[in-house]
Amino acid sequence: MDKIIITSLQEYIKYISESTHNDFYFRGESNYFHDRISSGLRNIECFDFGQAEKHRVPFFNYIKEYYMEVGNRLNEIDRKNFICFSQHHGIPTNLLDISRDPLVALYFACQDVNKSTSGYIYMFKKDNVLDITQYLPEYNMYDNSEFILELCRLEKEKLINTIQLFKSFFKQRKKLFEKLFLSLIEDRKHLFKGLQGYDENILNMFEDFLNDEEKDTESIINIIESLQKTLNTDIFKIVFEEEEDYFITIYVLLFIDYFKSIVEFGEPVFRINFLPNFKYEPISSFQRIKHQKGLFFYQSYLNYKEPVYEVDGYSIQRISYDIELEIRNKGEILKSLDKIGINRKTIFDDFDNIAKYIVESLKDK
Known part of the structure; x- marks a missing residue:
């Protein structure tokens, strides 16, 4: 993937205008990081997991304590979307801030101007993002509930x-499904130290499916039945409308088997590469989110116990992007943004940041 270098606001606006920016979400980061990791999942190995009374996912301790302090003061919207409320007020969570506004992302990419480093903007195709907003409020977000475990019930x-969730999503996204399905097979290959018997058969059948070759429907159904037995579940008789439905079902059963194996055997897996980016966009009472045209990616994760040293491990979903922009000359770009009304005052619009903006502005005069 080519990296595009931007050195001025004019260059950026020209590039965004030519790339149909309405088709993308944006995230700005002031330094280079290898992965997009939410605040609650960064440096997770630094936590002390030896204390039994602590929650096995460290940031939930913060959320739980915070709820105990402020829960009785919240309205129904904030209580229902408490993980969003926590993120807004500085509690680490597994939410990753993104924006619909490319200029907001540019502002955040241009922070830390005193460091001689570039900023970065990551662009995500909206069409490749799965909206799970309606699912998350059903779960107790200040207690032990991980979205991956809900998917694996x-x-x-x-x-x-x-299965219906992914079937609806992948129906018009064959290229994305192909990419994620093959990533899942590859990740299973690494986990199991080679292809399992039915993995190899599935891969051959999937290649036939991609090449529009004649399908062996009976063999595909046999694979589904074998996976059911492996997972010890009596799934049901599905009415398949199209051949693609078979492979979406297999995709779901394979990733359930994959996650089940990680939890049971404690095999270290650091990144989950085969899930689409998950969007979380609750109703918000925060003006800041509205000013920043903000929403979130929900970064899923799986906790497991490593058997040799008996320490907690975490598999974290990789947030994949479609375009990367390197932002240079950050100081000058910030000045240009200020001239068109993109600054600390308008981005945050609270008393503290308005005061900081005034002090910074007058200091430079």
Whole structure:
């Protein structure tokens, strides 16, 4: 993937105008980081997991304590979307801030101007993002509930819902499904130290499917039944409308088996590469989010116990982007942004940041 270098506001506006920016979400970062990692999942190995009374996912301790302090003061919207409320007020969570506004992303990419480093903007195709907003408020967000575990529930109704979720999403996204399906096979290959018997058969069948070759429907159904037995679940008789539905079902069953194996055997897996980016956009009472045209990616994760040293491990979803921009000359770009009304005062619009903006502005005069 080519890296595009931007050195001025004019260059940036020209590039964004030519790239149909309405098709993308944006995230600005003031330095280079190898992965996009939410605040609650950064440096997770630095936490002390030896204390049994602590929650096994460290940032939930913060959220739980914060709720105990402020929960009785919240309105129904903030209580229902408490993980968003926590993120807004500085509690580490597994939410990653993104924006619809490319100029907001540019502002954040240009922070830390005293460091001789570039900023970066990551662009994400909206069409490749799965909206899970309606699912998250159903779960107790200040208690032990991980979205991946919800996706892996084997009860009949839960499994049907998971398959339907991905079926609806992938129906018009064949290229994305191909990419993520093959990533899942590759990740299973690394986890199991080679292709399992049915993985190899599935891969061959999937290649036939991609090449529009004649399908062996009976063999595909046999694969689904074998996966059911592996997962010890009596799935159901699905009415398949199209051949693509078979492979979406196989995709779901394969990733459930994959996550189940990680938890059972504690095999270290650091990144989850085969899930689409998940969007979380709750109703918000925060003016700051509205000013920043903000929303979130929900970064899923899986906690497991490493068997040799008996320490907690974490598999974290990789947030994949479509375009990367390197932002140079950050100081001058910030000045240009200020001239068109993009600055600390308008981005945050609270008393503290308005005061800081006034002090910074007058200091430079």
